[in-house]
Amino acid sequence: SxxxxxxxxxxxxxxxxxxxxxxxxxxxxxxxxxxxxxxxxxxxxxxxxxxxxxxxxxxxxxxxxxxxxxxxxxxxxxxxxxxxxxxxxxxxxxxxxxxxxxxxxxxxxxxxxxxxxxxxxxxxxxxxxxxxDDSGDEEPASQSDKGELHGTLKTLSSKLEDLSTCNDLIAKHGAALQRSLSELENLKLPAESGEKIKAVNERATLFRITSNAMINACRDFLDLAETHSRKWQRALQYEREQRIRLEETIEQLAKQHNSLERACRGLGPFVSTGSVQSAKGEASDEDEETEYFDAMEDAPAFITVTADPNSNQTSYNESTCKDLLPKKRRRTRIPDKPNYSLNLWSIMKNCIGKELSKIPMPVNFNEPLSMLQRLTEDLEYHELLDKAVKCESSTEQMCFVAAFSVSSYSTTVHRTAKPFNPLLGETYELDRLDEFGFRSLCEQVSHHPPAAAHHVYSKRGWTLWQEITIASKFRGKYLSIMPLGAIHLEFHSSGNHYVWRKVTSTVHNIIVGKLWIDQSGEIEIVNHKSKDKCQLKFTPYSYFSRDVPRKVTGVVTDADGKAHYVMSGTWDEKMECSKIVQSSHGSTSSEGKQKTVYQTLSPKVLWKKYPLPENAENMYFFSDLALTLNEPEERVAPTDSRLRPDQRLMESGRWDEANVEKQRLEEKQRAVRRRREAEADYEGYIPLWFERKVDPMTGELICVYKGGYWEAKDKQDWSICPDIF
Missing domain, CATH: 2.30.29.30 (Pleckstrin-homology domain (PH domain)/Phosphotyrosine-binding domain (PTB))
Structure with a gap:
C-alpha cells in the first residue's frame, strides 16, 4: 500500500x-x-x-x-x-x-x-x-592477571629508565673523552703528556663501565620483553577468537530465534511426529551436581634420542588381519546419510549440566549403531593381541597391549554422532571365531546409569572383559564423555593379566562451528602378574601448542621401575615403540621437573590405522568393520541390536519413522520398569548372561560372563530372553 x-x-x-x-x-x-x-x-x-x-x-x-x-x-x-x-x-x-x-x-x-x-x-x-573504551566487550581479566601485568609493566618501565640514564651518561662521558683526546693531540711538552694520558684512561674506564651497564640493562630488557611478548600474543589471539566466537553465537541465536517463531506457526515434519520426551520423573537430576575430573598430572618428562639412526625401521604391522580373507562376504556399504538439517544447540541448550542419557534426543543426532556395537568396535585391531600372545618378554607384550588400548580411539576422530542408548537387556554378539579366532558378547546390564558388560574369548590365546558405565555431562560449549570401569585382558599361556581404564572424550563446538572430538587424560596399564606398567598420556589439543595434534606418549617400565620401551604416536593414526638402550637425567624443566633422556633404537611401528572405505563421509565415517556391525544376521538372540527397529529404520534413511519408533520403544521400556518395580520382592534387575561379582584385582563389583549364551544359540533356545523390541 x-x-x-x-x-x-x-x-x-x-x-x-x-x-x-x-x-x-x-x-x-x-x-x-x-x-x-x-x-x-x-x-x-x-x-x-x-x-x-x-x-x-x-x-x-x-x-x-x-x-x-x-x-x-x-x-x-x-x-x-x-x-x-x-x-x-x-x-x-x-x-x-x-x-x-x-x-x-x-x-x-x-x-x-x-x-x-x-x-x-x-x-x-x-x-x-x-x-x-579500549576494553570493549572483552572478557575482564582476573585480579591475578591484572597484578601480574601491572608488575611486568612496572619492571619494564624501570628498565627503560635505566636505559635512559645510561644513555645520558654515555653521551656525557663520550663528550668528555673526546675533549680529552683533543687536548692530548695539542700537547707539545712531554712532561704534560703523562697527566693527560692518565685523565684519558680514567675517562675511558668510566665510559667502559657505563657502556657495560648499558649493555646489561639492554639484555635484561630484551629477555623480559621476549618472554612476555609471546604470552601477550597468545592472550591477544585468544581474545580475538573469543570475540569472534561470541559474535557467531549471537548471530546463530538470532537465526534460531527466527526459526523457532516460524516453527511455532507451522510445525515441521519432525515436530509433527513428536519429539522423544521422558516420562514424569524419568529424568532424575539427583546427580546433576556431580563433577568428574581426569588424572591430568604430567607424566614423567622424557626426551628420546635414537641410538642407531642408520638402521632400517622395522614394522610389527607387516601381516595384519586384512591379509586373511574372511570366509563370509560382508557388506561394504550402507545407505547414504540423508541430508536432514536440525540444530544440536536447539535441542541441548536447556540441558546444560545433565547426563547425556537423560536428554531426549532424536535419531537425527545418532549414528545407526548402538553403544554395544561401538563397544565391540574396540576389537577392530584384535590382531595386536594375537601378536602379543607370541611375545616372550612381558615388557614387549605390554607394548602391544598399549598399542591396542590406543587403537580403539582411532574410529572416533570423525564420528561426532552419538550411538543409540541400548535398552535394558539388549544384547549384541559378534561371532568371528572361524574368521579371526574370537567371538564377543555385550549386554546392557543397567539403564540408569547406563552400563554395558562385555566378554571376548579368542582361541588364539587371550580373553578380554569389561563393564563400562558411560558418565556424560553437557557443559554448554562442549560435551564430556567419561567411560567409568576397568578393562581386563588375560593371556592364557603366560597368565599375564592387564588392567586399564579409558580416557575422557570431549565433543567441542556444541554451540557454533563444526563439531570435533578430542581425547585427553592418562591411561595406566598394569600387568598384575609381572607388575610391569605403561603410563600413556593423551595430550589435549591446544591452539598454541607446537606438538602434533592427538599426540600420545608413554614409557613401559618393569616391576623395579626400570624403563624398557618408549611409546609414541597419535591416537588417530599410529603407535610406535622404541627399545631403550640407555637412560640419563637431563636438564630441569621450567616447572622444576627433571627430564629423563632415553637413548633408543629406531622406532618400530606396532599399529597403523586402516584407511576409511570409499564414500565414508556419506556413511557416517564408518570403518570397514563398522559397516558390518549392523548387517542382518540369522540365529542371533531376539534382543540383539541388529533387530532394533528404530535403528534399522534410521540406517535405511527413514528418520521420521525411526523417531516415532524410538519413542514407542522407550515408553515400552518405562512401562516394563514400572511393573517390575511394583513387585513386592523386586531386588533390582538381574542380567541374562552376566552375573555380579567382586573383581579381585580392583575390588569393584562388576558384571562378568557366566556362560550359556553360545550354547543357547546352538540350540536356538531363547526362552529366557525378554521382549524388548
Whole structure:
C-alpha cells in the first residue's frame, strides 16, 4: 500500500536479502544489499536482517529499490534509537526529533524485524563504547592477571629508565673523552703528556663501565620483553577468537530465534511426529551436581634420542588381519546419510549440566549403531593381541597391549554422532571365531546409569572383559564423555593379566562451528602378574601448542621401575615403540621437573590405522568393520541390536519413522520398569548372561560372563530372553 507523509511500508527482504524488481514495493525501508559497501562515514556498521544478516548502523531509509544505489531519504543511528511497536504490524523508530513509522506485512514479519533491530542496536552500542573504551566487550581479566601485568609493566618501565640514564651518561662521558683526546693531540711538552694520558684512561674506564651497564640493562630488557611478548600474543589471539566466537553465537541465536517463531506457526515434519520426551520423573537430576575430573598430572618428562639412526625401521604391522580373507562376504556399504538439517544447540541448550542419557534426543543426532556395537568396535585391531600372545618378554607384550588400548580411539576422530542408548537387556554378539579366532558378547546390564558388560574369548590365546558405565555431562560449549570401569585382558599361556581404564572424550563446538572430538587424560596399564606398567598420556589439543595434534606418549617400565620401551604416536593414526638402550637425567624443566633422556633404537611401528572405505563421509565415517556391525544376521538372540527397529529404520534413511519408533520403544521400556518395580520382592534387575561379582584385582563389583549364551544359540533356545523390541 502507498504511504502517507513520512510513513513507509516495511517490506521484508527475500532470501537471500537482495531486492529485485518483482518484489520491491513502491514504498519500502531499503537495506544495503549484501554486496554493497557501507559509506566511509558509517564504516563501523555491519548488517543483520531478519534472516540473520547484519543491519547497517546508522539505518538507511529509501522509498524504492532503485533509490538504494544513489539516494538516501533518511538515517537513524541505531545506537541511540528507541524502538517501539504501535500495533501488530507497525514499528516506531525515534531518535531525538526524528520519528519513522514502519509497517510490516504481518505480525510475524514485524517481530522478526524488531528482533533484528534490537540485536543491531546492541552491537552498535558496544562498538560505540569500544571507541571510547579500549576494553570493549572483552572478557575482564582476573585480579591475578591484572597484578601480574601491572608488575611486568612496572619492571619494564624501570628498565627503560635505566636505559635512559645510561644513555645520558654515555653521551656525557663520550663528550668528555673526546675533549680529552683533543687536548692530548695539542700537547707539545712531554712532561704534560703523562697527566693527560692518565685523565684519558680514567675517562675511558668510566665510559667502559657505563657502556657495560648499558649493555646489561639492554639484555635484561630484551629477555623480559621476549618472554612476555609471546604470552601477550597468545592472550591477544585468544581474545580475538573469543570475540569472534561470541559474535557467531549471537548471530546463530538470532537465526534460531527466527526459526523457532516460524516453527511455532507451522510445525515441521519432525515436530509433527513428536519429539522423544521422558516420562514424569524419568529424568532424575539427583546427580546433576556431580563433577568428574581426569588424572591430568604430567607424566614423567622424557626426551628420546635414537641410538642407531642408520638402521632400517622395522614394522610389527607387516601381516595384519586384512591379509586373511574372511570366509563370509560382508557388506561394504550402507545407505547414504540423508541430508536432514536440525540444530544440536536447539535441542541441548536447556540441558546444560545433565547426563547425556537423560536428554531426549532424536535419531537425527545418532549414528545407526548402538553403544554395544561401538563397544565391540574396540576389537577392530584384535590382531595386536594375537601378536602379543607370541611375545616372550612381558615388557614387549605390554607394548602391544598399549598399542591396542590406543587403537580403539582411532574410529572416533570423525564420528561426532552419538550411538543409540541400548535398552535394558539388549544384547549384541559378534561371532568371528572361524574368521579371526574370537567371538564377543555385550549386554546392557543397567539403564540408569547406563552400563554395558562385555566378554571376548579368542582361541588364539587371550580373553578380554569389561563393564563400562558411560558418565556424560553437557557443559554448554562442549560435551564430556567419561567411560567409568576397568578393562581386563588375560593371556592364557603366560597368565599375564592387564588392567586399564579409558580416557575422557570431549565433543567441542556444541554451540557454533563444526563439531570435533578430542581425547585427553592418562591411561595406566598394569600387568598384575609381572607388575610391569605403561603410563600413556593423551595430550589435549591446544591452539598454541607446537606438538602434533592427538599426540600420545608413554614409557613401559618393569616391576623395579626400570624403563624398557618408549611409546609414541597419535591416537588417530599410529603407535610406535622404541627399545631403550640407555637412560640419563637431563636438564630441569621450567616447572622444576627433571627430564629423563632415553637413548633408543629406531622406532618400530606396532599399529597403523586402516584407511576409511570409499564414500565414508556419506556413511557416517564408518570403518570397514563398522559397516558390518549392523548387517542382518540369522540365529542371533531376539534382543540383539541388529533387530532394533528404530535403528534399522534410521540406517535405511527413514528418520521420521525411526523417531516415532524410538519413542514407542522407550515408553515400552518405562512401562516394563514400572511393573517390575511394583513387585513386592523386586531386588533390582538381574542380567541374562552376566552375573555380579567382586573383581579381585580392583575390588569393584562388576558384571562378568557366566556362560550359556553360545550354547543357547546352538540350540536356538531363547526362552529366557525378554521382549524388548
Amino acid at each position: 502507498k504511504s502517507v507523509g513520512n510513513k513507509l511500508v516495511f517490506c521484508p527482504p527475500p532470501s537471500p536479502p537482495v531486492y529485485s524488481s518483482e518484489n520491491a514495493s513502491n514504498n519500502c525501508l531499503g537495506l544495503l544489499s549484501k554486496s554493497t559497501w557501507v559509506p566511509e562515514e558509517h564504516k563501523f556498521g555491519g548488517r543483520v536482517n531478519p534472516e540473520g544478516f547484519m543491519l547497517p548502523f546508522p539505518l538507511f531509509l529509501c522509498r524504492t529499490q532503485a533509490e538504494m544505489a544513489h539516494t538516501c531519504r533518511g538515517t537513524i543511528n541505531l545506537s541511540t534509537a528507541h524502538i517501539d511497536t504501535e500495533d501488530s504490524c507497525n514499528i516506531v523508530l525515534s531518535n531525538g526529533g526524528r520519528t519513522y513509522h514502519l509497517k510490516a506485512n504481518s505480525e510475524v514479519e514485524r517481530q522478526r524485524w524488531v528482533t533484528a533491530l534490537e540485536l543491531a542496536k546492541a552491537k552498535a552500542i558496544r562498538m560505540r563504547n569500544n571507541q571510547s
